[in-house]
Amino acid sequence: MAIPPNAHGDIGGVEVPAEIICVDCGGRCGLLNLPEPDWGFQPGDVATYRCADCGDRWDLIVSDADTSG
Numbered sequence: 001m002a003i004p005p006n007a008h009g010d011i012g013g014v015e016v017p018a019e020i021i022c023v024d025c026g027g028r029c030g031l032l033n034l035p036e037p038d039w040g041f042q043p044g045d046v047a048t049y050r051c052a053d054c055g056d057r058w059d060l061i062v063s064d065a066d067t068s069g
Contacts, residue, residue, distance in 0.1 A: 013040025014062050016047045027053025 013035060020029045029049035035041040041062045049058040 013042045014045075014064070016041045016062060020049055020058070020060075022051040022054060022056060022058070024056050025051065025054040027051045029056075029058055 016031065016035070018031050021027075022029050029051045032048040032050055033046075035045070041047060043062055043064045045062040047060045047062055049060070050056070051058070
C-alpha cells in the first residue's frame, strides 16, 4: 500500500513544496509529479511544476534538506 504525500509532497525524504511562485509572471505553480511511494523525494530528483497563469514549466533539482552549511 502506497503512503499518500502530505501537503508538501513529503513522505520521509526531502520536503518539497506543493506550490511555488512563478519567476516569470508571479503566478502559482503546482507540483506535477509525486515522490516515490517508498522513500519520497531524494536529493537529485526532479520536482516539476506548471504555472496556472502563464503555463510555464519549471523542472527543479531537489537538493539536500540540510543546506545550512
